[in-house]
Amino acid sequence: MAASSDRNPPPFPAAEDPEPGLVDPADGDSDEGEDIFVSKTNPVSVSRGVSQPDRGAEDPPDLFSEEEEASSTTAKSNGVHSDDDSDLFAEAHMELNTDKPGSSAKKELSASSGPRSTSTSTQSPAAMQPTSLEQLEEEEAKDSFDVDVAITNPEKVGDGMNAYVAYKVSTRTSLTMFRSKTFSVRRRFSDFLGLYEKLSVKQSLHGCIIPLPPEKSVVGMTKVKVGMDDPSSVEFVERRRAALERYLQRVVCHPSLLQDADVREFLERDDLPRALNTQALSGAGFLKMINKASDAVNKMTIKMNESDTWFEDKFQEVEAEEQQLRKLHAVVDSLVNHRKDLCGNTAVFAKSMAMLGNSEDNTALSRALSQLAEVEDKMEQLHQEQAASDFFIFAELLSDYIRLLGAVRGCFDQRMRAWQRWQEAQSTLQKKREAEAKLLWANKPEKLQQAKEDITESSNRSGSTASITVICLWESRVTQYERDFDRIGMTVRKEVLRFEKEKAKDFKSQIMKYLEAMLQSQQRLIKFWEAFLPEAKAIA
Amino acid sequence: MTSIDESNKEKLRSVSVDLNNDASLLIDIPDALCERDKVKFTVHTKTTLSSFQKPEFSVPRQHEDFIWLHDTLVETEDYAGLIIPPAPPKPDFEGPREKMHKLGEGEATMTKEEYTKMKQELEAEYLAVFKKTVQVHEVFLQRLSSHPILSKDRNFQIFLEYDQDLSVRRKNAKEMFGGFFKNMVKSADEVLISGIKEVDDFFEQEKTFLLDYYSKIKDSTAKAEKMTRSHKNIADDYIHISATLNSLSAEDSTGNKKNLEKLSDLFEKLRKVEGRVASDQELKLTELLRYYMRDIQAAKDLLYRRARALADYENSNKALDKARLKSKDIPQAEEHQQHCLQKFDKLSESGKKELTSFKGRRVVAFRKNLIEMAELEIKHAKQDYTHNISGLFPLKPSCSFCLTIFDLLEFFFFFFLL
Numbered sequence: 001m002a003a004s005s006d007r008n009p010p011p012f013p014a015a016e017d018p019e020p021g022l023v024d025p026a027d028g029d030s031d032e033g034e035d036i037f038v039s040k041t042n043p044v045s046v047s048r049g050v051s052q053p054d055r056g057a058e059d060p061p062d063l064f065s066e067e068e069e070a071s072s073t074t075a076k077s078n079g080v081h082s083d084d085d086s087d088l089f090a091e092a093h094m095e096l097n098t099d100k101p102g103s104s105a106k107k108e109l110s111a112s113s114g115p116r117s118t119s120t121s122t123q124s125p126a127a128m129q130p131t132s133l134e135q136l137e138e139e140e141a142k143d144s145f146d147v148d149v150a151i152t153n154p155e156k157v158g159d160g161m162n163a164y165v166a167y168k169v170s171t172r173t174s175l176t177m178f179r180s181k182t183f184s185v186r187r188r189f190s191d192f193l194g195l196y197e198k199l200s201v202k203q204s205l206h207g208c209i210i211p212l213p214p215e216k217s218v219v220g221m222t223k224v225k226v227g228m229d230d231p232s233s234v235e236f237v238e239r240r241r242a243a244l245e246r247y248l249q250r251v252v253c254h255p256s257l258l259q260d261a262d263v264r265e266f267l268e269r270d271d272l273p274r275a276l277n278t279q280a281l282s283g284a285g286f287l288k289m290i291n292k293a294s295d296a297v298n299k300m301t302i303k304m305n306e307s308d309t310w311f312e313d314k315f316q317e318v319e320a321e322e323q324q325l326r327k328l329h330a331v332v333d334s335l336v337n338h339r340k341d342l343c344g345n346t347a348v349f350a351k352s353m354a355m356l357g358n359s360e361d362n363t364a365l366s367r368a369l370s371q372l373a374e375v376e377d378k379m380e381q382l383h384q385e386q387a388a389s390d391f392f393i394f395a396e397l398l399s400d401y402i403r404l405l406g407a408v409r410g411c412f413d414q415r416m417r418a419w420q421r422w423q424e425a426q427s428t429l430q431k432k433r434e435a436e437a438k439l440l441w442a443n444k445p446e447k448l449q450q451a452k453e454d455i456t457e458s459s460n461r462s463g464s465t466a467s468i469t470v471i472c473l474w475e476s477r478v479t480q481y482e483r484d485f486d487r488i489g490m491t492v493r494k495e496v497l498r499f500e501k502e503k504a505k506d507f508k509s510q511i512m513k514y515l516e517a518m519l520q521s522q523q524r525l526i527k528f529w530e531a532f533l534p535e536a537k538a539i540a
Numbered sequence: 541m542t543s544i545d546e547s548n549k550e551k552l553r554s555v556s557v558d559l560n561n562d563a564s565l566l567i568d569i570p571d572a573l574c575e576r577d578k579v580k581f582t583v584h585t586k587t588t589l590s591s592f593q594k595p596e597f598s599v600p601r602q603h604e605d606f607i608w609l610h611d612t613l614v615e616t617e618d619y620a621g622l623i624i625p626p627a628p629p630k631p632d633f634e635g636p637r638e639k640m641h642k643l644g645e646g647e648a649t650m651t652k653e654e655y656t657k658m659k660q661e662l663e664a665e666y667l668a669v670f671k672k673t674v675q676v677h678e679v680f681l682q683r684l685s686s687h688p689i690l691s692k693d694r695n696f697q698i699f700l701e702y703d704q705d706l707s708v709r710r711k712n713a714k715e716m717f718g719g720f721f722k723n724m725v726k727s728a729d730e731v732l733i734s735g736i737k738e739v740d741d742f743f744e745q746e747k748t749f750l751l752d753y754y755s756k757i758k759d760s761t762a763k764a765e766k767m768t769r770s771h772k773n774i775a776d777d778y779i780h781i782s783a784t785l786n787s788l789s790a791e792d793s794t795g796n797k798k799n800l801e802k803l804s805d806l807f808e809k810l811r812k813v814e815g816r817v818a819s820d821q822e823l824k825l826t827e828l829l830r831y832y833m834r835d836i837q838a839a840k841d842l843l844y845r846r847a848r849a850l851a852d853y854e855n856s857n858k859a860l861d862k863a864r865l866k867s868k869d870i871p872q873a874e875e876h877q878q879h880c881l882q883k884f885d886k887l888s889e890s891g892k893k894e895l896t897s898f899k900g901r902r903v904v905a906f907r908k909n910l911i912e913m914a915e916l917e918i919k920h921a922k923q924d925y926t927h928n929i930s931g932l933f934p935l936k937p938s939c940s941f942c943l944t945i946f947d948l949l950e951f952f953f954f955f956f957l958l
Contacts, residue, residue, distance in 0.1 A: 324791065
């Protein structure tokens with residue numbers, strides 16, 4: 001079956017047998033599907049196979065050389081994972097690992113940013129004129145990841161201080177675990193915060209990087225509640241809507257979060273119970289603050305004995321990057337402000353020029369000056385749009401990633417806490433052992449027997465059926481914590497690499513958007529001035 | 541100490557139009573030195589006129605010498621009916637100097653690269669101010685040389701020729717005060733004079749027009765300055781963004797690295813373009829407005845002098861009538877009246893000529909500058925555009941194919957239609 005297709009398959013032998021887990025998604029595909037999964041298990045070959053047919057259609061060597069590098073690095077890291085994963089994880093995870101290079105390669109190929117567009121992932125196969133290899137890869141990517149969410153229609157519900165803004169959350173998916181293919185619900189901001197709370201409680205123990213929702217803003221919300229319709233509150237709502245959309249898209253792109261029941265409930269359920277513990281002044285809010293404070297103190301006192309330098313290096317990298325991003329964000333903010341200034345100044349200048357044109361007595365010059373005033377007016381609009389693009393695309397991207405890097409650091413902290421638990425359990429075990437040894441030394445067998453009887457009695461009372469001693473209990477705990485720690489380490493590693501890939505993709509797509517917007521505004525600028533030129537030449 | 545060269549100057553001749561065409565007297569400032577606060581201009585003259593001792597010569601002059609020349613021309617009675625070209629403003633390096641100072645203070649917070657780039661930017665600004673002031677002084681002299689009457693002025697010739705230091709007596713305190721007082725009196729007079737009934741429609745129209753236009757153009761100049769400054773701020777921001785992106789990409793080990801590097805390069809190119817947009821706008825638009833604001837002030841001064849002459853004439857009429865009543869000093873009064881009438885007539889005649897030619901000059905200058913500004917804007921946007929394209933090429937392959945076709949078409953049509 002593998003050799004039945006007449007297109008050029010990747011010239012690599014099928015290195016491994018297809019994993020049984022991988023066959024499932026292929027069931028619905030044609031017989032060519034087998035071919036993919038054969039080569040799928042060798043991630044490097046997938047990317048190369050993909051890029052070759054494309055080279056004919058489009059001729060940008062740069063992207064694909066980049067892509068190959070990226071894929072090969074991920075392939076390497078995936079290789080590492082595969083070795084470790086096979087010990088600890090089911091094959092399902094393996095499938096997700098090997099899916100990733102293909103799907104990410106596919107996503108970069110189609111040059112549509114997955115998190116961004118809602119409809120292009122369905123259109124791109126058609127637009128791409130792909131070979132059948134790519135088509136199948138696309139479908140497979142869709143099988144694993146096709147959940148697109150969009151947040152639209154912010155509407156103010158209610159009046160006065162109890163008012164809130166409800167957003168329409170629309171989902172489009174082909175995954176079978178959802179009830180239907182497209183559906184939408186209405187959610188408010190506290191619902192999003194509630195989802196985040198639930199996820200962080202559950203998933204943080206595993207070391208996942210949870211995407212962060214936008215921050216609360218008392219000032220912004222109050223303005224909206226009060227009903228002021230000025231541009232700043234409109235901008236605030238738009239900013240929040242875009243941020244919520246990005247947040248939700250990141251959540252559904254995360255493979256393990258997508259499996260979470262809470263996420264599904266959030267997307268599907270019509271009536272979600274109000275998340276009360278997200279209010280700033282609630283009891284839960286205070287508890288959170290106290291927890292955060294104690295965590296901070298803990299962090300300062302723990303000195304971890306790092307056996308794996310990867311974590312330390314990565315942590316420092318993350319910290320340095322966060323600092324640089326903050327700096328960049330500050331500069332981009334100043335750019336936005338200066339552009340807004342330019343807007344204002346241009347508008348004012350346009351008016352002044354119009355008045356000058358009016359008082360000019362030479363008719364041709366007067367007309368030219370009025371035209372100049374109009375051109376400057378249009379320029380003001382251009383600058384306005386450019387400032388919006390600067391802000392919504394560039395600055396928001398940076399602030400998102402500053403917060404996400406904070407979440408990454410939180411991940412590392414989780415791992416450190418797991419290590420701490422393990423060490424504490426170890427020291428407790430040590431103490432218990434010493435205590436027992438002392439008893440033995442003191443040669444008081446009766447006391448020892450008494451102690452043992454006490455222990456078994458107490459363990460019987462606590463409902464354990466087997467008579468285990470305290471030491472055995474602690475021994476098992478130590479082993480469990482050690483395993484937990486290793487597992488978290490693995491997850492953190494995997495998560496960080498996935499995060500970096502997502503980040504590269506995100507940055508690329510956002511930068512593209514930004515440059516496209518800039519390009520468009522420059523083109524319009526050219527048109528405006530070209531329209532003005534004949535007027536200027538007509539001055540006599 | 542900075543100096544400029546001939547080729548750069550050619551590009552700067554913005555507000556001067558139709559000057560320096562008369563081969564009998566060609567003036568330019570080929571060189572200038574900047575020492576601390578003082579700028580020394582080298583005034584170079586080429587002439588075929590016999591009134592000069594040599595056919596070609598150069599003299600060093602300072603800003604104060606120009607002011608002296610202007611003031612003597614203004615004070616000459618014979619030129620009362622002429623628009624005296626406005627004096628060049630004093631060289632003002634305050635702006636860039638302050639920025640340089642601030643940059644020095646903030647040096648610790650930026651990377652070495654960033655600092656060097658900011659410094660380069662400031663030095664370019666400094667140079668731009670310098671070039672502007674040279675141009676303005678040159679234009680002043682060229683207007684004098686192209687004026688049929690003023691070019692023959694004796695003081696002007698001394699200014700051009702006298703190879704020793706003019707050691708122009710700086711106005712002492714009394715003269716400064718006197719000048720200040722005179723200005724105050726003049727403005728009070730202006731109010732008085734605006735009440736006088738104008739005999740000639742032409743001048744009535746001109747007066748209304750010029751007063752109105754002056755206030756509008758003054759407003760526009762200020763607003764244009766603010767706009768240009770915003771552009772410069774944005775160009776500066778691009779420097780910082782480019783530098784920060786650079787340090788981000790240096791520390792990045794993921795796939796993001798290349799993207800960040802490319803973006804950093806792009807911003808570096810963009811800031812140069814933005815800087816040029818800002819400075820072109822300044823030269824073509826702001827400078828144009830500023831120059832004609834001063835020129836209109838000179839035209840207003842002419843109107844004032846004529847109105848003053850009219851007032852004098854009317855006063856002399858009244859004095860003649862009084863003398864006739866008293867039958868005393870009639871011939872003196874008559875002579876005085878005749879004298880005033882003559883002066884007034886002469887002023888009216890030359891004033892009319894001057895104002896008409898001024899109108900023509902202004903329209904031509906505006907036309908030239910507006911065309912040049914529009915062309916430069918288009919050129920810069922296209923350059924910006926091309927840079928964006930080359931920035932986009934490696935990042936977005938699917939669009940690149942269509943972009944190349946579009947790009948080729950654009951250039952094809954551009955050259956074809958030109």
